[in-house]
Amino acid sequence: MKLLEDRIRAQGIVKAGNVLKVDCFLNHQLDVALFREMGREWKRLFADRPIDKILTIEASGIALACMAAEAFGDCPVVFAKKAQSVNVDGDVYSVKIESFTHKRVYDVFVSQKYLGPEDHVLIIDDFLANGMALEGLAEIVRLSGATLEGIGIAIEKAYQGGGKAIREKGIRVESLARIAAMDDLTGEVEFVEA
Amino acid sequence: MKLLEDRIRAQGIVKAGNVLKVDCFLNHQLDVALFREMGREWKRLFADRPIDKILTIEASGIALACMAAEAFGDCPVVFAKKAQSVNVDGDVYSVKIESFTHKRVYDVFVSQKYLGPEDHVLIIDDFLANGMALEGLAEIVRLSGATLEGIGIAIEKAYQGGGKAIREKGIRVESLARIAAMDDLTGEVEFVEA
Numbered sequence: 001m002k003l004l005e006d007r008i009r010a011q012g013i014v015k016a017g018n019v020l021k022v023d024c025f026l027n028h029q030l031d032v033a034l035f036r037e038m039g040r041e042w043k044r045l046f047a048d049r050p051i052d053k054i055l056t057i058e059a060s061g062i063a064l065a066c067m068a069a070e071a072f073g074d075c076p077v078v079f080a081k082k083a084q085s086v087n088v089d090g091d092v093y094s095v096k097i098e099s100f101t102h103k104r105v106y107d108v109f110v111s112q113k114y115l116g117p118e119d120h121v122l123i124i125d126d127f128l129a130n131g132m133a134l135e136g137l138a139e140i141v142r143l144s145g146a147t148l149e150g151i152g153i154a155i156e157k158a159y160q161g162g163g164k165a166i167r168e169k170g171i172r173v174e175s176l177a178r179i180a181a182m183d184d185l186t187g188e189v190e191f192v193e194a
Numbered sequence: 195m196k197l198l199e200d201r202i203r204a205q206g207i208v209k210a211g212n213v214l215k216v217d218c219f220l221n222h223q224l225d226v227a228l229f230r231e232m233g234r235e236w237k238r239l240f241a242d243r244p245i246d247k248i249l250t251i252e253a254s255g256i257a258l259a260c261m262a263a264e265a266f267g268d269c270p271v272v273f274a275k276k277a278q279s280v281n282v283d284g285d286v287y288s289v290k291i292e293s294f295t296h297k298r299v300y301d302v303f304v305s306q307k308y309l310g311p312e313d314h315v316l317i318i319d320d321f322l323a324n325g326m327a328l329e330g331l332a333e334i335v336r337l338s339g340a341t342l343e344g345i346g347i348a349i350e351k352a353y354q355g356g357g358k359a360i361r362e363k364g365i366r367v368e369s370l371a372r373i374a375a376m377d378d379l380t381g382e383v384e385f386v387e388a
Contacts, residue, residue, distance in 0.1 A: 029308040030256075030271040032263045058253035059273070062224075066257045069226045077224040079253065114223040 001041050001176040004154065005191050007034065008177055014184045018129075018157070026154060027060035027126055032067055038176055039068030042122070042152040045174040049149040051075065051122045055115070055141065057097075057108065057133055058082060064154060065124040072122070078114045080137060082106040093143040097136035100129060110140050117145035128153040128175060131162025138171060150174060158192050195235050195370040198348065199385050201228065202371055208378045212323075212351070220348060221254035221320055226261055232370055233262030236316070236346040239368040243343040245269065245316045249309070249335065251291075251302065251327055252276060258348060259318040266316070272308045274331060276300040287337040291330040294323060304334050311339035322347040322369060325356025332365060344368060352386050 013021040025031040051072055056065035057080040065077045082097075083106060092109040099106060115121070123137050134151055141148045148171060156163050156175035167173055178192035207215040219225040245266050250259035251274040259271045276291075277300060286303040293300060309315070317331050328345055335342045342365060350357050350369035361367055372386035 023305065024307065028272065028275065028305055030260060030263075030273070032260050032271060033268040035260070036268075059256060059275070062253060062256045063260045063271070063273075066224060066226050066229070066260050069224075074227040074230075077226060077257070078222065079224070079257075081222065081253070111217065111222055113218065 001038065003034065003037055004177045007031075008155065008179075008189055012189060014182045014187050014189060016184045018182075019184075020155065020157075020179070020182060020189070022155070030063045032063070035064055035067035036070065038064065038154065039071035041176055042068055042124070042174060043071035046122060046150055046152070046172075049122070050120045051149050053078065053115070053119045053121050053146070054124055055080065055110070055121050055137055056124045057137060061125045064126060068122075068124055068152065076114075078110060080108045080110050080140060082108055093140045095136040095139045095143075098132050100132070108136055108140070110144070112144070115141070115144040115146055119144070119146035120149050121146045122149055123151045124153075125151075126154045128156040128163050128166075128173070129160045131160075131166050134162070134166060138166070138169075152176075155179065195232065197228065197231055198371045201225075202349065202373075202383055206383060208376045208381050208383060210378045212376075213378075214349065214351075214373070214376060214383070216349065224257045226257070229258055229261035230264065232258065232348065233265035235370055236262055236318070236368060237265035240316060240344055240346070240366075243316070244314045245343050247272065247309070247313045247315050247340070248318055249274065249304070249315050249331055250318045251331060255319045258320060262316075262318055262346065270308075272304060274302045274304050274334060276302055287334045289330040289333045289337075292326050294326070302330055302334070304338070306338070309335070309338040309340055313338070313340035314343050315340050316343055317345045318347075319345075320348045322350040322356050322360075322367070323354045325354075325360050328356070328360060332360070332363075346370075349373065 091112045094109040150172040153175040158178040180192045181190045285306045288303040344366040347369040350372045352372040374386045375384045
Protein backbone atom coordinates (compact mmCIF):
# COMPACT_ATOMS: atom_id res chain seq x y z
CA MET A 1 0.00 0.00 0.00
CA LYS A 2 1.77 3.07 -1.29
CA LEU A 3 0.27 5.42 1.34
CA LEU A 4 1.77 3.36 4.16
CA GLU A 5 5.13 2.75 2.42
CA ASP A 6 5.49 6.48 1.79
CA ARG A 7 4.76 7.22 5.44
CA ILE A 8 7.33 4.67 6.61
CA ARG A 9 9.94 6.18 4.26
CA ALA A 10 9.14 9.69 5.49
CA GLN A 11 8.78 9.09 9.24
CA GLY A 12 10.05 5.63 10.13
CA ILE A 13 13.39 5.50 11.93
CA VAL A 14 15.64 2.47 11.56
CA LYS A 15 17.54 1.63 14.73
CA ALA A 16 20.29 -0.85 15.44
CA GLY A 17 19.05 -4.31 16.43
CA ASN A 18 16.44 -4.71 13.69
CA VAL A 19 14.14 -2.04 15.13
CA LEU A 20 11.86 0.12 12.98
CA LYS A 21 10.38 2.95 15.03
CA VAL A 22 7.01 4.14 13.74
CA ASP A 23 5.97 5.70 17.04
CA CYS A 24 4.86 8.93 15.44
CA PHE A 25 1.93 7.48 13.51
CA LEU A 26 1.46 3.77 14.34
CA ASN A 27 2.10 2.78 17.93
CA HIS A 28 2.39 5.71 20.31
CA GLN A 29 0.89 8.65 18.41
CA LEU A 30 -1.86 7.31 16.15
CA ASP A 31 -2.97 8.64 12.75
CA VAL A 32 -6.61 7.52 12.62
CA ALA A 33 -7.17 8.84 9.08
CA LEU A 34 -4.33 6.64 7.85
CA PHE A 35 -5.75 3.69 9.81
CA ARG A 36 -9.15 4.22 8.16
CA GLU A 37 -7.52 3.96 4.72
CA MET A 38 -5.66 0.84 5.83
CA GLY A 39 -8.96 -0.69 6.97
CA ARG A 40 -10.45 -0.01 3.54
CA GLU A 41 -7.47 -1.68 1.90
CA TRP A 42 -7.86 -4.81 4.04
CA LYS A 43 -11.56 -4.83 3.15
CA ARG A 44 -10.63 -4.67 -0.55
CA LEU A 45 -8.08 -7.48 -0.18
CA PHE A 46 -10.44 -9.72 1.82
CA ALA A 47 -13.61 -8.79 -0.10
CA ASP A 48 -14.27 -12.45 -0.91
CA ARG A 49 -14.24 -13.54 2.76
CA PRO A 50 -17.34 -13.42 5.03
CA ILE A 51 -15.53 -11.65 7.90
CA ASP A 52 -17.79 -10.72 10.82
CA LYS A 53 -15.34 -10.35 13.71
CA ILE A 54 -11.89 -8.80 14.12
CA LEU A 55 -9.40 -10.18 16.64
CA THR A 56 -6.32 -8.26 17.76
CA ILE A 57 -4.00 -8.04 20.75
CA GLU A 58 -3.39 -5.19 23.16
CA ALA A 59 -2.15 -2.55 22.97
CA SER A 60 -1.24 -1.06 19.60
CA GLY A 61 -3.33 -3.52 17.58
CA ILE A 62 -6.52 -2.11 19.11
CA ALA A 63 -6.41 1.18 17.22
CA LEU A 64 -5.89 -0.48 13.84
CA ALA A 65 -8.57 -3.07 14.57
CA CYS A 66 -11.18 -0.47 15.53
CA MET A 67 -10.55 1.72 12.52
CA ALA A 68 -10.59 -1.38 10.28
CA ALA A 69 -13.90 -2.55 11.80
CA GLU A 70 -15.59 0.41 10.15
CA ALA A 71 -14.70 -0.98 6.73
CA PHE A 72 -16.15 -4.35 7.77
CA GLY A 73 -19.60 -2.96 8.60
CA ASP A 74 -18.78 -2.05 12.20
CA CYS A 75 -18.26 -5.70 13.10
CA PRO A 76 -17.27 -6.45 16.73
CA VAL A 77 -13.61 -6.18 17.69
CA VAL A 78 -12.17 -8.48 20.34
CA PHE A 79 -8.76 -7.86 21.76
CA ALA A 80 -6.68 -10.56 23.42
CA LYS A 81 -5.39 -9.51 26.82
CA LYS A 82 -1.93 -10.06 28.22
CA ALA A 83 -1.66 -11.66 31.69
CA GLN A 84 -4.59 -12.51 33.89
CA SER A 85 -6.74 -9.64 35.12
CA VAL A 86 -8.94 -9.75 38.22
CA ASN A 87 -11.78 -8.37 36.08
CA VAL A 88 -11.94 -11.34 33.74
CA ASP A 89 -13.55 -14.46 35.08
CA GLY A 90 -15.14 -17.50 33.53
CA ASP A 91 -13.57 -19.61 30.89
CA VAL A 92 -10.95 -18.26 28.53
CA TYR A 93 -8.92 -19.46 25.57
CA SER A 94 -5.32 -19.00 26.62
CA VAL A 95 -1.91 -19.30 24.95
CA LYS A 96 1.63 -18.24 25.75
CA ILE A 97 3.31 -15.67 23.49
CA GLU A 98 6.95 -14.62 23.57
CA SER A 99 7.45 -10.90 22.91
CA PHE A 100 10.49 -9.87 20.88
CA THR A 101 10.00 -6.24 21.93
CA HIS A 102 9.68 -6.82 25.65
CA LYS A 103 11.85 -9.94 25.91
CA ARG A 104 9.38 -11.85 28.03
CA VAL A 105 6.61 -14.44 27.79
CA TYR A 106 2.99 -13.34 28.19
CA ASP A 107 -0.09 -15.34 28.96
CA VAL A 108 -2.59 -14.13 26.40
CA PHE A 109 -6.29 -14.88 26.63
CA VAL A 110 -9.72 -14.24 25.12
CA SER A 111 -12.97 -14.89 26.96
CA GLN A 112 -14.88 -17.83 25.50
CA LYS A 113 -17.95 -15.60 25.43
CA TYR A 114 -16.54 -13.49 22.59
CA LEU A 115 -15.23 -16.09 20.15
CA GLY A 116 -16.95 -19.27 18.99
CA PRO A 117 -17.67 -21.62 16.06
CA GLU A 118 -20.09 -19.16 14.42
CA ASP A 119 -17.43 -16.47 13.95
CA HIS A 120 -15.49 -15.66 10.76
CA VAL A 121 -12.39 -13.94 12.03
CA LEU A 122 -9.86 -11.51 10.59
CA ILE A 123 -6.80 -11.08 12.81
CA ILE A 124 -5.29 -7.57 12.67
CA ASP A 125 -1.93 -6.52 14.09
CA ASP A 126 0.63 -3.80 13.57
CA PHE A 127 3.80 -5.88 13.03
CA LEU A 128 4.69 -9.29 11.67
CA ALA A 129 8.32 -10.26 12.32
CA ASN A 130 8.96 -13.69 13.83
CA GLY A 131 5.19 -14.30 13.90
CA MET A 132 4.98 -15.48 17.52
CA ALA A 133 2.09 -13.18 18.45
CA LEU A 134 0.11 -14.12 15.33
CA GLU A 135 0.70 -17.84 15.82
CA GLY A 136 -0.72 -17.38 19.32
CA LEU A 137 -3.78 -15.50 18.07
CA ALA A 138 -4.34 -18.10 15.32
CA GLU A 139 -4.18 -20.80 18.00
CA ILE A 140 -6.84 -18.94 20.03
CA VAL A 141 -9.09 -18.88 16.95
CA ARG A 142 -8.48 -22.62 16.45
CA LEU A 143 -9.31 -23.37 20.10
CA SER A 144 -12.57 -21.42 19.78
CA GLY A 145 -13.74 -23.35 16.73
CA ALA A 146 -14.11 -20.10 14.75
CA THR A 147 -13.06 -19.84 11.09
CA LEU A 148 -9.84 -17.92 10.54
CA GLU A 149 -10.46 -16.02 7.29
CA GLY A 150 -7.08 -14.32 7.25
CA ILE A 151 -4.56 -12.00 8.85
CA GLY A 152 -4.16 -8.30 8.07
CA ILE A 153 -0.82 -6.75 9.00
CA ALA A 154 0.40 -3.17 8.78
CA ILE A 155 4.15 -3.80 8.49
CA GLU A 156 5.77 -7.15 7.74
CA LYS A 157 9.50 -7.67 8.09
CA ALA A 158 9.52 -10.02 5.13
CA TYR A 159 13.19 -10.90 5.62
CA GLN A 160 12.30 -12.67 8.87
CA GLY A 161 10.63 -16.06 8.74
CA GLY A 162 7.32 -15.32 10.46
CA GLY A 163 5.14 -14.53 7.47
CA LYS A 164 6.50 -17.43 5.42
CA ALA A 165 5.83 -19.92 8.22
CA ILE A 166 2.24 -18.73 8.70
CA ARG A 167 1.47 -18.72 4.95
CA GLU A 168 2.85 -22.26 4.69
CA LYS A 169 0.13 -23.33 7.11
CA GLY A 170 -2.42 -22.20 4.51
CA ILE A 171 -3.35 -19.00 6.33
CA ARG A 172 -3.84 -15.97 4.10
CA VAL A 173 -1.74 -13.00 5.23
CA GLU A 174 -2.11 -9.54 3.70
CA SER A 175 0.58 -7.11 4.81
CA LEU A 176 0.17 -3.50 3.66
CA ALA A 177 3.92 -2.82 3.71
CA ARG A 178 6.48 -5.60 3.31
CA ILE A 179 10.03 -4.68 4.21
CA ALA A 180 12.72 -6.48 2.20
CA ALA A 181 15.66 -4.89 4.00
CA MET A 182 16.51 -1.96 6.22
CA ASP A 183 19.77 -0.34 7.21
CA ASP A 184 20.27 1.53 10.48
CA LEU A 185 23.41 3.26 9.16
CA THR A 186 21.80 4.90 6.12
CA GLY A 187 18.24 4.84 7.56
CA GLU A 188 17.03 3.30 4.31
CA VAL A 189 14.02 0.99 4.11
CA GLU A 190 13.54 -1.20 1.04
CA PHE A 191 10.14 -2.74 0.31
CA VAL A 192 9.24 -6.01 -1.41
CA GLU A 193 7.99 -5.26 -4.94
CA ALA A 194 4.24 -5.78 -5.17
CA MET B 195 -26.08 9.66 27.48
CA LYS B 196 -29.12 7.46 27.23
CA LEU B 197 -27.61 5.11 24.62
CA LEU B 198 -24.77 4.18 26.96
CA GLU B 199 -26.92 3.97 30.10
CA ASP B 200 -29.34 1.64 28.31
CA ARG B 201 -26.46 -0.58 27.21
CA ILE B 202 -25.07 -0.75 30.74
CA ARG B 203 -28.52 -1.67 32.09
CA ALA B 204 -28.94 -4.35 29.42
CA GLN B 205 -25.45 -5.89 29.39
CA GLY B 206 -23.46 -4.66 32.39
CA ILE B 207 -22.94 -7.19 35.18
CA VAL B 208 -22.49 -6.01 38.75
CA LYS B 209 -20.06 -8.13 40.73
CA ALA B 210 -19.14 -8.17 44.38
CA GLY B 211 -16.29 -5.83 45.30
CA ASN B 212 -17.56 -2.76 43.43
CA VAL B 213 -16.94 -4.27 39.99
CA LEU B 214 -19.04 -3.43 36.93
CA LYS B 215 -18.25 -5.78 34.08
CA VAL B 216 -18.83 -4.25 30.64
CA ASP B 217 -16.52 -6.67 28.85
CA CYS B 218 -19.03 -7.44 26.15
CA PHE B 219 -19.04 -3.97 24.57
CA LEU B 220 -16.46 -1.71 26.25
CA ASN B 221 -13.23 -3.38 27.27
CA HIS B 222 -12.74 -6.84 25.81
CA GLN B 223 -15.22 -7.03 22.96
CA LEU B 224 -15.64 -3.55 21.48
CA ASP B 225 -18.72 -1.98 19.88
CA VAL B 226 -17.19 0.57 17.51
CA ALA B 227 -20.57 1.95 16.38
CA LEU B 228 -21.41 2.79 20.01
CA PHE B 229 -17.95 4.34 20.45
CA ARG B 230 -18.52 6.53 17.38
CA GLU B 231 -21.73 7.87 18.94
CA MET B 232 -19.90 8.47 22.22
CA GLY B 233 -17.24 10.43 20.34
CA ARG B 234 -19.93 12.62 18.79
CA GLU B 235 -21.41 13.25 22.23
CA TRP B 236 -18.03 14.35 23.64
CA LYS B 237 -17.62 16.62 20.61
CA ARG B 238 -21.04 18.17 21.35
CA LEU B 239 -20.17 18.62 25.03
CA PHE B 240 -16.74 20.13 24.31
CA ALA B 241 -17.80 22.09 21.21
CA ASP B 242 -16.50 25.33 22.74
CA ARG B 243 -12.99 23.98 23.32
CA PRO B 244 -10.22 24.08 20.64
CA ILE B 245 -9.26 20.41 21.07
CA ASP B 246 -6.58 19.20 18.63
CA LYS B 247 -5.13 16.15 20.39
CA ILE B 248 -6.58 13.24 22.36
CA LEU B 249 -4.60 11.56 25.12
CA THR B 250 -5.52 8.18 26.56
CA ILE B 251 -3.87 5.23 28.29
CA GLU B 252 -3.44 1.65 27.15
CA ALA B 253 -5.21 -0.63 26.68
CA SER B 254 -8.99 -0.14 26.69
CA GLY B 255 -8.85 3.65 26.38
CA ILE B 256 -7.29 3.35 22.91
CA ALA B 257 -10.44 2.15 21.17
CA LEU B 258 -12.60 4.94 22.61
CA ALA B 259 -9.95 7.56 21.84
CA CYS B 260 -9.59 6.49 18.20
CA MET B 261 -13.31 6.42 17.55
CA ALA B 262 -13.66 9.80 19.30
CA ALA B 263 -10.86 11.30 17.22
CA GLU B 264 -13.12 11.05 14.18
CA ALA B 265 -15.54 13.50 15.77
CA PHE B 266 -12.64 15.87 16.44
CA GLY B 267 -11.55 16.10 12.81
CA ASP B 268 -9.26 13.04 12.90
CA CYS B 269 -6.94 14.76 15.37
CA PRO B 270 -3.91 12.75 16.53
CA VAL B 271 -4.36 10.28 19.38
CA VAL B 272 -1.51 9.65 21.81
CA PHE B 273 -1.66 6.79 24.26
CA ALA B 274 0.35 6.69 27.46
CA LYS B 275 2.26 3.45 27.87
CA LYS B 276 2.61 1.39 30.99
CA ALA B 277 6.15 0.39 32.03
CA GLN B 278 9.29 1.05 30.05
CA SER B 279 9.56 -0.49 26.60
CA VAL B 280 12.82 -1.11 24.77
CA ASN B 281 11.24 0.51 21.71
CA VAL B 282 10.81 3.94 23.30
CA ASP B 283 13.91 6.01 23.72
CA GLY B 284 14.57 9.69 24.17
CA ASP B 285 12.92 11.87 26.74
CA VAL B 286 9.54 11.03 28.18
CA TYR B 287 7.03 12.55 30.58
CA SER B 288 6.59 9.95 33.28
CA VAL B 289 4.31 9.47 36.30
CA LYS B 290 3.38 6.61 38.62
CA ILE B 291 -0.22 5.35 38.58
CA GLU B 292 -1.77 2.88 41.00
CA SER B 293 -4.24 0.51 39.35
CA PHE B 294 -7.34 -0.48 41.31
CA THR B 295 -8.06 -3.30 38.86
CA HIS B 296 -4.62 -4.85 38.85
CA LYS B 297 -3.58 -3.92 42.39
CA ARG B 298 -0.15 -2.66 41.38
CA VAL B 299 1.73 0.52 40.54
CA TYR B 300 2.64 1.27 36.91
CA ASP B 301 5.17 3.66 35.48
CA VAL B 302 3.25 5.47 32.78
CA PHE B 303 4.93 7.60 30.14
CA VAL B 304 4.43 9.67 26.99
CA SER B 305 7.24 10.60 24.64
CA GLN B 306 8.02 14.32 24.76
CA LYS B 307 7.84 14.32 20.96
CA TYR B 308 4.08 13.83 20.99
CA LEU B 309 2.90 16.34 23.60
CA GLY B 310 3.96 19.96 24.01
CA PRO B 311 2.89 23.54 24.78
CA GLU B 312 1.10 23.96 21.44
CA ASP B 313 -1.39 21.13 22.11
CA HIS B 314 -4.99 21.48 23.33
CA VAL B 315 -5.71 18.13 24.89
CA LEU B 316 -8.82 16.10 25.62
CA ILE B 317 -8.13 13.11 27.87
CA ILE B 318 -10.38 10.09 27.13
CA ASP B 319 -10.73 6.99 29.28
CA ASP B 320 -13.23 4.22 29.87
CA PHE B 321 -13.65 4.42 33.66
CA LEU B 322 -13.44 7.08 36.36
CA ALA B 323 -13.56 5.65 39.88
CA ASN B 324 -10.88 6.81 42.31
CA GLY B 325 -9.36 8.97 39.57
CA MET B 326 -5.76 7.82 39.98
CA ALA B 327 -5.20 7.11 36.26
CA LEU B 328 -6.71 10.45 35.24
CA GLU B 329 -4.72 12.42 37.80
CA GLY B 330 -1.63 10.80 36.30
CA LEU B 331 -2.61 11.68 32.75
CA ALA B 332 -3.46 15.26 33.80
CA GLU B 333 -0.01 15.49 35.40
CA ILE B 334 1.59 14.35 32.13
CA VAL B 335 -0.30 17.12 30.30
CA ARG B 336 0.88 19.64 32.92
CA LEU B 337 4.52 18.47 32.59
CA SER B 338 4.31 18.89 28.80
CA GLY B 339 3.06 22.47 28.99
CA ALA B 340 0.00 21.58 26.89
CA THR B 341 -3.47 22.96 27.67
CA LEU B 342 -5.82 20.44 29.27
CA GLU B 343 -9.22 21.29 27.76
CA GLY B 344 -11.08 18.56 29.59
CA ILE B 345 -11.64 14.90 30.31
CA GLY B 346 -14.17 12.65 28.56
CA ILE B 347 -15.16 9.50 30.42
CA ALA B 348 -17.42 6.62 29.42
CA ILE B 349 -18.51 5.42 32.88
CA GLU B 350 -18.03 7.34 36.12
CA LYS B 351 -18.62 5.71 39.48
CA ALA B 352 -19.97 8.96 40.88
CA TYR B 353 -20.26 7.55 44.42
CA GLN B 354 -16.46 7.33 44.60
CA GLY B 355 -14.44 10.47 45.15
CA GLY B 356 -12.38 10.58 41.96
CA GLY B 357 -14.56 12.79 39.78
CA LYS B 358 -15.27 15.25 42.56
CA ALA B 359 -11.57 15.67 43.36
CA ILE B 360 -10.65 16.30 39.72
CA ARG B 361 -13.50 18.78 39.15
CA GLU B 362 -12.46 20.66 42.30
CA LYS B 363 -9.12 21.31 40.60
CA GLY B 364 -11.02 23.22 37.91
CA ILE B 365 -10.76 20.47 35.31
CA ARG B 366 -13.89 19.92 33.25
CA VAL B 367 -15.01 16.28 33.28
CA GLU B 368 -17.81 14.99 31.05
CA SER B 369 -18.88 11.43 31.87
CA LEU B 370 -21.42 9.85 29.52
CA ALA B 371 -22.85 7.57 32.22
CA ARG B 372 -22.64 8.44 35.92
CA ILE B 373 -23.43 5.63 38.32
CA ALA B 374 -25.05 6.71 41.59
CA ALA B 375 -25.22 3.22 43.09
CA MET B 376 -25.04 -0.41 42.08
CA ASP B 377 -26.00 -3.62 43.84
CA ASP B 378 -24.35 -6.95 43.15
CA LEU B 379 -27.21 -8.86 44.81
CA THR B 380 -30.01 -7.48 42.61
CA GLY B 381 -27.71 -6.58 39.69
CA GLU B 382 -29.28 -3.13 39.59
CA VAL B 383 -27.44 -0.03 38.42
CA GLU B 384 -28.77 3.42 39.31
CA PHE B 385 -27.60 6.48 37.39
CA VAL B 386 -27.19 10.08 38.53
CA GLU B 387 -30.08 12.15 37.13
CA ALA B 388 -28.88 14.42 34.33
